[in-house]
Amino acid sequence: MTLRGERQADFAYQAVYRYMINLINEVSTDTRVKLPSLRQLSQRLNVSISTIQYAYSLLEKEGRVYSVAKSGYYAWPLSGSPSTLPSGDLLERLYVAARRPGMVVLSADEPALLASLDATLLRLERELVRQHPRHLQSWSQPCGVWELRAALAARYTSSPSRCWHADDVYIGADLRGVLDILIEVLGLRGSTVIVESPCDWLILRLLQDAGVRIIELPWAPDGRLDLPALEGTLIEETVQLVLLSSAVSLPSGVAMQPFERLEVARLLEQYGCWLLENDTYSELGFQPQQAALRDLVNPDRLVVFSCFEKILGPEAPYGYLLSRHMSGELQRQFLLRSFRLSSIRQRAIARLYHSGQIDQHLNTLRQLLREQAGEMSQRLDHHLGDQVTYRMPSGGATFWLGSVHAVDMRQVFQHLLARQVVVAPGELFSLGGLHSQHVRLSHTFHGQPNLEIALAALGEALRQAQLG
Template identity: 55%
Template sequence: MKALRQNGFAYQAVYRYLNLLIDESDSDRTVRLPSLRHLADRLNVSISTIQYAYSLLEKEGRVFSVAKSGYYAQTAPSLISTGSADDLLEAVYVNARRAGMCVLSADDPASLQPLDSPLLMLERELLRQYPRQPLPQMQPCGELELRTVLAARYTTCAVNGWQADDVYIGADLRGVLEILISVLQLRGATVLIESPCDWMILRLFQAFEVQVIELPLQTDGGLDPQRLASLLASERVGLVVLSSVLNMPHGSISPQANRQVIAQLLANHGTWVLENDSCSELADVPHVQRLREWVDPDRLLIFSAFDRIIGAEAPYGFVLSRQWRSELQRYFLLRSFRLSAARQKAIARLLASGRVDQHLQVLRRLLKERRTQLIQLLRERLGEAVQIIDPQGGATVWMHSVRPVDMSEVFHGLLKQQVVIAPGELFSLNGHYAHHLRLSPICHSEHDLATVVGLVGDALRLAPGG
């Protein structure tokens, strides 16, 4: 106990001691815990310190008090086995799907205001209008109407113009990116990505044995041009993966001058660029010039998906590329995605009619309101204990603990209280961001956000140093 007290405040040591005591108890029955005086004598601390530790546990729902009787351990719901105790991402996924969990780990902006209902209504209308059409000509790269609308949406001038034949639509974003990895022959190659980066992209590269070099974002959301130039000169970089405008999960928008300098560097080296456009529409300032405005369009590929802005009923991913046409067509044909033609037509008409753009205005406002509320609560409850990147769009908040803590311990501690967070280490393959975490203010549960933020704050304060 003395050793524990030397590593933190006395109440933190008592809190951890009681947690161990509860975890070791028989969960099939209610267990009476030691009295305040008994614990104070045993641990050589004041009764008020014991009382404070018990009050924290009571607030978390781990213990309850009975008048004139004492404190008792509250049986906690068992956690679902993840199959691999060391796979933190698997633990996040599995526990986020448990009933009754407060999920702060998700990045699902459209769930706040989905367009699913208008989409399905339009699809049913199309099916009524054309009930007995002959089987359509096979379109392995996606419905022509949707590809045409997307090509027009991405065309900004004669130089940066796209055609329907440059657009390829797949069942989901992961499937599209798997095809790109095969087409670009990236297995065993070196790819440079901005960091932190979406865990789906990182795990996909890892699965295909792609060598990943992480280039950290600066505080303002830009990249260090000198470091990029050095990497391009010293490494055989086959592809650079960069955000179009909004860097997620960082939440920043890179300065325009920085984007121009980076684009010029890439052009000088003749590097292929894969632009991540999946979050651009969620930037608070929507009309910001994209990275692609300065990149050679003949060395550029762009990927995105519909589910972030429309909802779960529009899971399709897509990619735009002027080059690799025969290879992309062959891989999409071999993959044979089974996509609903009516659903794709409905998405195309939502885009062409301006309905999606109207929806985005509302969604951006709602997301900003939720983020602002979360940030205010974090600053009220945690003060200077954390540093927060003020997000300029999206559905999440990126932050890190000023005191180095073991964020995986924070994650597992919050799981016991039915709260799921996204530890920062998930957003790097090289062990970066161990003291960071990403939180989402969109939680569709009965939990009060202020209460949950209080639990996160307590978990950070009580976590052992990392």
Template identity: 50%
Template sequence: MKEKDDFAYQTVYRYLVRLIDEMQTDSTLKMPSLRQLARRLRVSISTIQSAYGLLEQEGRICSVPKSGYYAMPGSFDGEAACPGGSLLDRLYHNVRRPGVTMLSGDEPHLLLSLEGALQSTERELMRQYPQPLATGFQPFGDLELRSALAARYTRNAQDCWHAEQVYVGPDLLGMLKIVVQTLNLVGTTVLVESPCTWTVLRLLQALNVQVVELPLGEDGNVRLTELDHLLLEYPISLAILPSSLNPVRGTRQSLDNRRGMAQLLNRYGTWVLENDSHGELAFAAAGPCLRELIDPQRLLILGSFDKVLGPEAPYGYLLCKQFDERWQAYFLLRAFDLPPVRQKAIARLCNSGRLDEHLAELRRTLEARMQQMGELLDRHLGCWLRYELPVGGSGIWAQSQQCVDMRQVFDHLLQRRLVIAPGELFSLSGLHRQHLRISYALDWSQDVAGLLMALGEALQQARR
């Protein structure tokens, strides 16, 4: 299967998993037809068939001849929890199962969605363009969206971006893979801040990229002497660092620390890939982002829309002022077929200011839920966990106050249809074994206090 089909297939699969979970009951429910879904998601029927095929293999749906596909009733077998697999494999296997609650997710859009505005903008565009949108061949992404992103990242006449320096692709990880392959990073060494999102870590590992981890201190700052040592000792090809907000801990470096880190990276001539996937989820502004301090000739910016707009807008994007021919050659070769109407709809949300209005409200909602989760943690887990309230994002990074086997905590909660992300998932070198991430971007109609009490019981049982 071609790579572009892989990306479309993954996107459709994620959409269907969410759809099945939303309609989960004790009875069998009919799924949309292949043709309906193909029209709704603007992909080929064969792509829908591939996604349905995997869901059928997993037992989440069944096909009835001459009738269609049906979502199966919720069921859970604790003994079938992917025994023998890695911790990450078991997490992925179980979080997709019916009736399971993910306590460590990273989906801020669940608290406040812009899906309705996105769909209404699409309908308006389709009325404006009653015929199929004839945008010509745009392998680098829709020009209107690329222009909107360039404008969004432009600070002034000197620090500016242009549409030809922006590339739009299927999703964030797909764009990171493009960076690794286009810059020939396979077999080289990349520096990351730790804790780091597990999807990024595992993708780098799968692509045979050596990862060097730079742990954050208790105060959320980087130890500059350690960074200096790593840059001197290792042939670092690229540093992948957040724009301002660590997406796992929700902490932010002090301005002086950020400037000191940028000075070291500039002095060593290190290429920097700024991961801006969570940059706009900080509750309050606090000085310049990393990209404003890094040599622009050695800077790449990676971002996506899914954290804000949800799975209906999974697209990732890349900004770079160098290697034009390399990026263009890669995108021309892959020829990603992304829906032009949806890209234009996202661009209209950006240009009209509706995205900024939504972000402001989303940040307020996240902060309120963060405070609520902090109160519940103090009430039910105060003797078991210590933590600092984050300054942004969708989760709380907590550490056990007593030595526990966090894998045992994971297994115990799994029997209660509750999935957590132990801290070791956010490292490749065995760091953070006494940590876990607790999300406050979840369904608050459920008994959140009960979930935390179950976590407390699991921590007590796993005490060494």
């Protein structure tokens, strides 16, 4: 089977999506069924691996499939009963449970649920299709279309000495693919990397799978970065790279203070370390943005990565990175990955930047997130006031809760699954056993009728799981 000729490549993922829906309907049973790999489908349908990956991503969002690390994609069992959940890895169990029908998913981190630009993006895409005949569009831009790369370069430029150019920007199918390339190009296998903790499980597991030695730098309960611990580690260890958030660090929800940023920049310069800056949430902070960490460090040892999905919605799944150096190797790796991204969609995103619509959208989204966080805080105080501690988040769409009493958080997780509630246990955000008394909760709910019941169930689960 081939999809070429039947539909233009810009929209190949839609054809792949329809093919996968039919395939899932054919293979669905009461037990989980493994689906073809990205490479198998790429060869079968004669489209790029990134197109297959995008279609699978859409299916995951809709709860039709789920992914298992180092294994692949699986179709949902028809029964969806608790007995069909995998018994092994906690993250795998969370992924599977979150996609079961009827679950109250408090484990997600999707800010754009409150306000996405999906509809606007698709409207712009239709307009651009009329303006740019699809048969004239080129796929020979493995690092992304120039318009979007230039828009991002302009957005990240803050001064004549802190400027970026389109050639410094690289766009991939999703954040996972971009981070995979970074790990390869930076030669991190076998090296030592300092990572703020708690840290997104995607980042942690990609580094772990690549054989990187990870040293976790926990945020203190008062929301401060442990600078003496950072310096001590830089003295004692040969650290190649430090991974920190540019502004808001999630799921902890803290923001680095100006003096901390200056001290971090000084330490990185003194010990000759690269900064890998996670800029995923910098534009979702509730307070006016301070100088980004990237604007204080040596630009010759800096790489920034981010994605569009957190602010735009699932129709913009692309990840991207900015780097002034290693251009030859980065271009080679992006070409080898055969990223075949929709040029029309990228141009539509670029137009959102140029027109100022993204800034207008961000103002609205931040306000909604701030209001929703305030409402969630009141609910937490009402249902869990004597059972958890937390700091009001500085941005984003989640709360980071700590249990007042010692509990078995896995037991809490299991208890809630039986009540059709999914939370994200804190241990998922560490590889060293940290945060076992924490849990991440989403607050992006508009009139969710089951939220009060879910929070009451969480309180009951915490009481039942107390140790000693």
